[in-house]
Amino acid sequence: MEVKDKAGIYIYSDKELDRAEGEAIEALKTHCQQPIPDPDRWLDEELHRNILLTSLDAVLDWARRSSLWPVICFPACCAFEFIATSASRFDLSRFGMEILRASPRQADLMITAGTLTWKMAPQVRRIYDQMAEPKWVIAMGACGISGGIFASSYNVVPGYNRIVPVDVYVPGCPPRPEALLYGIRMLHDKIAKRSLLQEGR
Amino acid sequence: MTVALSGREIASKLEQQFPGSIVESNENSLVVKSESLPELASLLKIAPDLDFDYLTAITAVDYYDYFEAVYQLTSIKHNHSLVVKTRCYGRDNPTLPSVVSLWRGADFQEREIYDLMGIRFDGHPNMKPIILWEGFQGHPLRKDYL
Amino acid sequence: MALKTEPFVLNIGPVHPSTHGVFRMRAILDGEVIVDMEPIFGYLHRGIEKLAEERTYTGVIPLTDRLDYLAAMSNNLAYVLAVEKLAGIPVPERAEYLRVIMAELQRIASHLIAVGAFLNDCGAFFTPFLYMFREREKIVDLFEMVSGQRLLYNYMRVGGLSQDIPNEFLPALDKFVRQMPGFIDEYDQLLAKNEILLARSKGVGILPRELAINISASGPVLRASGVKWDIRKVDPYSIYDRFEFDIPTGSAGDCYDRYRVRVEEMRQSLRIIKQAMGQLPPGEVKSQVPHLLHPPVGEAYGHIEAPKGELGFYLVSDNSIAPYRCHIRAPSLMNLTALREMMIGWKIADAIIIFGSIDITMGEVDR
Numbered sequence: 001m002e003v004k005d006k007a008g009i010y011i012y013s014d015k016e017l018d019r020a021e022g023e024a025i026e027a028l029k030t031h032c033q034q035p036i037p038d039p040d041r042w043l044d045e046e047l048h049r050n051i052l053l054t055s056l057d058a059v060l061d062w063a064r065r066s067s068l069w070p071v072i073c074f075p076a077c078c079a080f081e082f083i084a085t086s087a088s089r090f091d092l093s094r095f096g097m098e099i100l101r102a103s104p105r106q107a108d109l110m111i112t113a114g115t116l117t118w119k120m121a122p123q124v125r126r127i128y129d130q131m132a133e134p135k136w137v138i139a140m141g142a143c144g145i146s147g148g149i150f151a152s153s154y155n156v157v158p159g160y161n162r163i164v165p166v167d168v169y170v171p172g173c174p175p176r177p178e179a180l181l182y183g184i185r186m187l188h189d190k191i192a193k194r195s196l197l198q199e200g201r
Numbered sequence: 202m203t204v205a206l207s208g209r210e211i212a213s214k215l216e217q218q219f220p221g222s223i224v225e226s227n228e229n230s231l232v233v234k235s236e237s238l239p240e241l242a243s244l245l246k247i248a249p250d251l252d253f254d255y256l257t258a259i260t261a262v263d264y265y266d267y268f269e270a271v272y273q274l275t276s277i278k279h280n281h282s283l284v285v286k287t288r289c290y291g292r293d294n295p296t297l298p299s300v301v302s303l304w305r306g307a308d309f310q311e312r313e314i315y316d317l318m319g320i321r322f323d324g325h326p327n328m329k330p331i332i333l334w335e336g337f338q339g340h341p342l343r344k345d346y347l
Numbered sequence: 348m349a350l351k352t353e354p355f356v357l358n359i360g361p362v363h364p365s366t367h368g369v370f371r372m373r374a375i376l377d378g379e380v381i382v383d384m385e386p387i388f389g390y391l392h393r394g395i396e397k398l399a400e401e402r403t404y405t406g407v408i409p410l411t412d413r414l415d416y417l418a419a420m421s422n423n424l425a426y427v428l429a430v431e432k433l434a435g436i437p438v439p440e441r442a443e444y445l446r447v448i449m450a451e452l453q454r455i456a457s458h459l460i461a462v463g464a465f466l467n468d469c470g471a472f473f474t475p476f477l478y479m480f481r482e483r484e485k486i487v488d489l490f491e492m493v494s495g496q497r498l499l500y501n502y503m504r505v506g507g508l509s510q511d512i513p514n515e516f517l518p519a520l521d522k523f524v525r526q527m528p529g530f531i532d533e534y535d536q537l538l539a540k541n542e543i544l545l546a547r548s549k550g551v552g553i554l555p556r557e558l559a560i561n562i563s564a565s566g567p568v569l570r571a572s573g574v575k576w577d578i579r580k581v582d583p584y585s586i587y588d589r590f591e592f593d594i595p596t597g598s599a600g601d602c603y604d605r606y607r608v609r610v611e612e613m614r615q616s617l618r619i620i621k622q623a624m625g626q627l628p629p630g631e632v633k634s635q636v637p638h639l640l641h642p643p644v645g646e647a648y649g650h651i652e653a654p655k656g657e658l659g660f661y662l663v664s665d666n667s668i669a670p671y672r673c674h675i676r677a678p679s680l681m682n683l684t685a686l687r688e689m690m691i692g693w694k695i696a697d698a699i700i701i702f703g704s705i706d707i708t709m710g711e712v713d714r
Contacts, residue, residue, distance in 0.1 A: 014373070014385060015329070015335075017373075018329070018330075018334070018335040019335050019336065021334060021335070022334040022335035022336030022337070023336060025334050025336075026334075026336055072362065072363075072364050073362055074368070074369075075368065075369050075390070075391055075709075076368070076391055076413070076416065076709070076710055077413060077416035077498060077499060077710065079368075080416065080417065080460075080498060081497070081498060083480070084480065084483075084484070084487075084497075087477055087480040087481075087484075088477055088480065088481060089480075089481070089484050100364070102363070102364040114391070115391065115393055117389075117390060117391060117392055117393065119333070119334055119389055119390050119392065120361065120369060120390040120391070123361055123362060123390075127362055149409060149410065149413070150393045150394070150395075150398065152398070152401075153393050153394035153397065153398055154341050154346075154347065154394055154397070155333070155341075155392050155393060155394055156393055156394070173499065174497075174498050174499065176497065202581075202582060202583065203581055203582035254560055254561070255560055255563060256563050257563065257650075257657070257659065257676065258648070258659055258661060258674070258676040260661045260672070260674040262663055262671075262672045262674075263672075271646075271661065273648055273659075273661070273676075277560060277574065277576055280581055280582075284648075304561060304563065305558075305561045305562045305684060305685070306561065306562045306563030306564075306681055306684055308562075308684055309680055309681075309683070309684055310680075317396075330389075331388070331389060332388070332389040332392045332713060333389060333392065334389070341394060341397055342396060342397055
């Protein structure tokens with residue numbers, strides 16, 4: 001459908017917008033055939049800590065890992081295990097994470113709960129780009145790690161690490177809430193080893 | 202219990218009104234020519250003893266020589282059901298008439314069949330891809346894709 | 348001097364806290380009133396129908412779980428019913444009773460989330476949602492006893508079930524069935540005459556009766572519009588003709604009626620479970636079926652009343668170990684057909700409620 005304003009100038013044609021979106025998806029698909037390497041600079045930070053900044057680092061890392069705010073990015077079934085984790089039985093709020101921020105500008109953790117398809121990939125990349133540094137990604141479930149049961153399908157991205165760099169992988173289909181909490185604890189340990197001197201990730 | 206009407210009886214009734222439109226029929230279903238599908242469908246919907254006002258599903262199957270579209274029809278008033286099939290030959294640009302003007306439930310299903318199988322439906326107001334994006338090469342559900 | 352206005356295009360989704368999954372709408376607004384709307388989906392299209400052609404008949408069962416992931420037992424049941432119809436395989440009595448118990452428990456679990464998410468959209472921020480999740484955890488515990496999984500069970504097999512229930516299941520189910528009516532009454536007491544809920548949902552998003560039949564709607568959406576059509580009564584599958592239960596219907600077809608139909612259906616499901624528990628016979632739970640199934644050449648359409656509507660599987664077989672074509676008739680896709688008509692003339696806030704009251708799952712719409 002086409003929409004024109006009172007002066008007759010058109011402001012919206014659905015075919016133009018669909019075509020632009022299709023081109024963006026095809027471009028991303030050809031560009032992202034190799035997985036992005038996992039960020040592992042934190043592994044050698046142990047040796048290079050500047051002695052003047054250790055207590056400042058400790059305080060900042062404690063503050064960052066105790067109140068990670070996840071962004072809402074819930075394509076599929078793992079979303080309901082994430083919601084069950086934040087419900088009253090397995091409580092996520094004891095880790096400071098009960099606030100699910102709809103706006104990526106206010107979030108620092110992206111838990112990818114569901115299968116990623118090529119049609120959705122540009123949107124996920126855009127959400128990731130809009131998050132402010134420092135940010136982390138947990139790939140939840142088999143679909144997040146490698147495409148899972150749908151890996152050979154024509155529309156499924158084989159793993160989120162084609163699109164965003166992933167810090168922690170949590171296996172399961174869907175992972176139990178206890179498994180997700182274990183993955184979040186692993187991320188806390190990773191953040192505890194971060195240093196202020198570390199630029200980017 | 203929903204009674205599944207016999208394809209042969211309905212075929213003989215329809216043959217009286219529209220001679221030459223039935224290709225074959227058996228106990229479970231009947232196959233009609235694609236050109237006469239709109240008239241037959243509107244007769245099936247309007248005739249008071251048939252009264253098929255609920256379109257349950259449309260499926261498209263790829264047999265290598267032809268594509269077959271299967272329509273599952275149900276009547277809420279009389280509680281009976283019928284399976285109507287139609288075929289279209291050729292793989293390059295197969296077309297079938299659309300039944301959207303009779304049953305609006307066919308809207309999204311026909312768009313999906315166009316997207317995934319490549320069969321165009323004449324008379325559909327909004328024939329564009331619904332599941333895959335504009336610019337996707339090929340039709341995935343065909344047997345010769347990948 | 349007239350105020351100069353022009354139409355404004357707002358893109359709602361695919362990442363949005365109130366859309367139930369990745370659903371996108373392009374709404375053309377005049378002020379805050381919607382004048383036109385276009386739904387876009389396909390963001391979760393995983394190609395399940397194509398993948399099903401490469402797997403054996405038993406290997407498709409885990410794929411069917413992931414269709415409507417909130418009601419996995421019902422999806423399994425629809426698929427194995429279609430295969431049993433195609434190949435003519437009988438099912439033992441005990442398996443039939445257990446299938447009915449699982450399907451009705453699954454209906455309660457799915458309606459709990461539907462009602463909770465609808466109230467979430469209405470503005471009760473998370474309180475009813477967390478209350479519903481408390482009950483759902485009890486049901487999920489029962490399913491975990493039986494199949495080992497919390498969300499996607501893979502429990503039904505062609506010819507019966509994969510394994511029998513353990514000894515602790517029936518006492519736990521008995522305890523649940525005794526406690527649940529009290530909880531539903533508690534929610535009704537808090538919500539049924541709540542002014543805010545009535546003001547926000549009565550008369551909003553009306554789906555007239557003729558339009559509901561014409562768009563092939565099914566499930567609570569069709570019944571709230573006044574059509575008494577439930578597959579369990581009009582075309583009984585499995586052993587549903589042995590149980591007594593009512594079909595709640597609405598009259599107005601607005602969001603409030605859809606909400607009430609779901610709450611009443613939960614009560615009727617508890618009734619069915621009580622009757623099935625009392626009549627459960629001993630015996631085996633799976634009939635003798637070869638590991639690699641070769642059904643005869645032909646086709647079959649098997650359908651059930653899933654929590655969201657009529658879920659059907661159309662299977663074509665050519666006597667090999669994999670289905671030649673497996674088509675899924677998804678209820679959520681059909682129910683979405685009239686979304687544009689239901690939303691035009693309402694504001695954006697009402698649009699979110701109308702969309703939430705239809706209760707869709709994107710895994711089913713996109714397959």
